Amino acid sequence: MSEKLVLIDGNSIAYRAFFALPLLNNDKGVYTNAVYGFTTMLLKVLEEEQPTHMLVAFDAGKTTFRHETYKEYKGTREKTPPELSEQLPVIRDLLKAFRIPYEEKENVEADDIIGTLAARASQDGWKTKVFTGDRDLLQLIDSNTEVALTKKGITNVDVYTPEALHEKYGLRPLQIIDMKGLMGDSSDNIPGVPGVGEKTALKLLAAHDSLEGVYEHLEEVNGKKMKEKLADNEEQARMSKALATIHTDIDLVTTPEQLKRQEPDQEAVRTLFQELEFQSLLARVGGEPAEAEAMEELDVTVVSSWSEALEASPAAIVIESLEENYHHAAIVGIGLANENGIFVLPESVRRGEGFQDWAADENKEKFVFDAKRAVVSLAWEGIDLNGVRFDVQMASYLLDPGVSSHELADIAARKNGMQVHGEEHVYGKGKKMAVPEEAVLNQHLGRKAAAVLELVPEVRKELEDHQQLELLEELEMPLSVILGRMETHGVAVDESELRTLGESLTSRLDEMEKRIHELAGMSFNINSPKQLGEVLFENLGLPVMKKTKTGYSTSADVLEKLQTEHDIIPEILHYRQLGKLNSTYIEGLLKAVHPRTGRIHTRFNQALTQTGRLSSTEPNLQNIPIRLEEGRKIRRAFIPSEPGRKILAADYSQIELRVLAHISQDNSLLEAFQQNLDIHTKTAMDVFEVDRDEVDGGMRRTAKAVNFGIVYGISDYGLSQNLGITRKEAKTFIEKYFASYPGVQEYMDSIVEEAREHGYVTTMRQRRRYLPDITSRNFNQRSFAERTAMNTPIQGSAADIIKQAMVDMEQALQESGLHAVMLLQVHDELIFEVPEEEEEALADLVKNVMEQTVALDVPLQVDVESGSTWYDAK
Template structure:
């Protein structure tokens, strides 16, 4: 999704100048406005992550508004020279950041922002405007939000439609009417003398607009007020006109050209140095890294391997820089321990019996970074890896999952150990990524090994301090080895079956195309919005929901609103779903079947999500769609690797709601699960105050939506969308739900308070999620943090339970000497391949182990099914 950020350059520069003391560098150049502006810019880039960006400036003192009113903006104090001197420096800074900026004679920055935000809205982009000027609030819409600076420069208050309503009691379009009545002293807009904000808002709530107020003067109470309005009719209308942002500026700039570019690092650093912005320079330490002198880390290259180098414990580095490391080349190996630092070329390691023996020896303690990657990479080379007791990546991730970078160099730097460069600095980025000469590679790997070896005690001390050591040693570390085995084993895919499904989907698309053309009464390219739009909105006369710059919008949300209007719409929606299945899943999966194994070897990301859930990439097997039968049938292609074996699926039932019942300790929810009732029916009974036999399908559907919504911190808007009801009805239902389950409401308030006190929340196994914005003055950021505080302990504990189940089941399979294999984890489901003679035992054993994984105040329940394919197992 494209996101456009528009910054009001003059306004932010002005605010920065007056918010900070007058600073200058040793050359006497004033820098406070540049510093404040840049600080704001860095914060915006980090928090908003815009795809497109522009800073707009005022071009001069005279604009088209002066033709309407000579005195517009007169009386303003002259811009201090200390500020005007800094505006060119701000533009220079923007150039260094490769950020577009513009101005246009006769127009204000507001008008440029209004024009570009309009363009972006027509493309259904998300837009965020930053300014210190309340006039821009008139641009707020369902796609545009406006952040206004408050005290200081980085402290902003963000307005959406709801926030404007809460603050003023009017909609964004009425902001200009408010200015028309009350005027604006900063812009010298006169308004109606004697009318302030309070009176203006009262009049607008009663009448709606300046024009309506003036037409209803006779109905307005107060003789003086009537006189003022009567005497200043023209002035009120003119004031409104002056306040309106012009959104059709003849600017030769398309929003597509505002794509965010990589900054010019050298220019930014040089400018920061020139302006003496030391604190900002520190943010670019990793950029300067290549120039930084690192500590000396001597190492020895070992080609003739002897057992003497394998002291215990040892850090082991298995270097596979490729993102998809299955069958990828290992670039080199390093071993670091108390006896020394050793670089081992791959060929030497592969041909060494001593290395093979040491790697597979469970009693030889090893520390690694990304154990799973090492297990898989060595596994493909025929080397078994065991005895790994510490993983730097997993430890760092558990300590703070919100940190964006968990590579060795960054982890070491955060612990003040500047001993290793980043991989990008050594290998290059993107297409330039390449193996360096051996001396450089050897030095880099030895440094990585030294970092992993020396950081172990520091990281484990933090884990113990956080009460996360058991989570690390008993759950995540064993899990990394299990995931490595799962990735290496892969899951067999019937290529012919997939290709056959592709042909069937082609036939379905052809059939749907024919039906759509018949309903339309004409042939056209269904995939072309330019051709589809006129068919729907001109030929079939369907109501126009939204227009874009290039014509009618035919996006999914538009079609969904028209679903009941014509029978062509459901066909179009189905056509798009089937087309996506064909391209994304059939063709996508065929591309990633490994030619040597005929299997798909997905990669499980163990250190990525902030809730602790596993994710899957290369390909993502966790999002194969199951709503459509055509999507579910894709699972038919996933088969056991041996003839006569079965696929067995074990799925936790309503695990998150069970966790909520336990954490909240709510009597109603506890009773539902303890008595093995249908929890959604029970919720409908409690909320609608009816007997079980009187619960209708619609009541249960509503209860189910709220039950699952509560787990994810649902809002009235979210519930209204999922149930197609009004926000008011949705809020009423949420209120009734919370009054029916008072302990759930109590939990929500308590966990928010706990997050405010501690700055983080935890799962039952002490997995942490930090929430720095829980105390933000920004309503939207604070609200998001509060929702996250409520749902993370639930989602995170559910993630812990499924992970622990993987560890427990794997240990049981090993103990029982079973040949069954764990293949996949998908959300709350474990997928196995099982020999025929073990099916009966596995059907009993797997749910038993899963249900005993964690003791809650409600029973855990796992349901098992099996069949010849993954599809049949469900």
């Protein structure tokens, strides 16, 4: 196989990807849209090009040797948005996982690295293909070198050979720099000759071959004014050509021969994709996890009956249920380890009174792995679990919230504990998932229980050293049991209401389809991107924003930019929203109703987010879209489990801003909340410099976006995208905010310094988030860590407060004798069901308990509403 070198312009492709895709982030708040776009391009290149050698080139810094010639080179470029800068280190991590080399060199640009390697490869007869979004690199084309230039989008490219370049522009490759010398390049702030555009430059070069030729034959140029412009700017034109010239002979240690392509580190790629939540790309990279080493067999006793030997405290117990959604799964086995040995309890033993009495006994000390799952799995068999004193998974999460896996095998490996096989190794995955033969299963159950028992002393000591044992024992572990009970109870659903809503949506969709067809002047399949693209861009003649491999792009970001171009666009966007509501939420929720209970049993993920917030899956009940009225109506289907009961919702008002006021001790912010002022109106007054009665709805909405943006460390770019304003306007808003609330600015600065000193930040309850990049020399990595340092104590403390409120409410309900049940937690909101006659008493109790959960320097405020459905309660 002959050598084929692929060179990728890293900054250019990342930049294109960032602006081509909406601003995505994973559940940890890491922005991912540029990484995702870059990855899709990379996978396509690997699949289609099959290179033997490969390199990605990056710019090393802002200044290059070109600045010595012209200080204003690239001087008009806006600062790279931090949301993009923060993704560049992740792209480098991606390349490491794929084992693709990358290069950056001080004082030169990525273009020069690519140019030098392409020239060397071409001299040796290698075929080379360059991927970039920058037309400057077209000058590198020769008989061995092609340039793939991205069009609108990322994976769509136009491939230029010498013939293709001549056909499109009538130029030879090196004439690209002559053209840039004449017309300049606004993106790089290369001045060129004022008044000379692309058409004029092409005409001049067609007549005179090169920039030098133009000046040698200046008298032959048509037009007196054009001659004068060329004559007056000759020095500037020659300088512009020099600036646009890619150097193909820089001092580069790397040679094409050293860039031999290696096989990716499949496990590293899989792990990174999982962290970034690139689920759709996981299947494309394949790769099975490596086979675990054979382990020495443990002495495991399979007991035939409950006995005194099993009663010894403390005991580690592992309740294993196979399916991921354990609400639908039977227990496949129980492992138990204590001072007397390692045991496996078969079904006959766990269904006996001895085990069930022991499990329910609060005084029998138990160590577990994943208390919530243990509680739920046993509850589905009618068995109570009490006396849980330690949860290894939750402890691991508190100690290392940033790691990608809290599976027991990985925890044991990190803590030098007993070696344990991963779950996929024992059970397989997907359709191949199955219970192994009895001997293998028993060894696995026993090994997990023994590992839990072994890990507890070490992990507990580590928590004590971090002042986090109280966080585990008084907050997270009681909460695990509460969440387990909430999951087991589930939420009652009116399936007929869901179906009625589905029928109503289907009818609306049919009406909208007719309206869209009328506006289009023809019938077509609205859900077919190909047909929709032809209707919009060929039949209706709307401006083409982006093209894909199969035709015109009709993605949401494209349609949003076209909203004012034609009445059909808002209709299509609304049609899609309603279609997603119907398929994802109506049909999805109907499928999630448990056949035995008639309820939905969502799973609360307690050990997932780095801020400590709970999330909800299978199905996600925290994410039902309520900005659309049609989405809000879905909550009508969530009802009390019995007649004569109501749904009650209690919502913390602006909890993160109140936490910010408490932590920052900003006098203006404290005063606003202490006087019960509307904080968004107050901020609007400060930002827009108006009196209270002059604040209109638009001003308040802007102020609200600024208030919450500050909490999340938003940049001027991010705020400009949220509000549809310029970055300059957004920057002004942020500056005025900090001028109005100087204590917030001081807090932001001080928390970053604290993070640099300790390497982590903490919430009010000592929850930690580690920030290893806070002292990085890499600006991009460091800036992301700084933004995270600012946000985590606020968001994490708010998460701790709502969790503590759940623990306090559970205790208050037990003491009150009320028959209310906590059903759901949705971010800053708790949902209950309650007998009608207890509704008022519960409302008073909830408001009192939640507002007194913690003592802040500003009052906590809870809004309580109730109704016959979740919809009516809001």
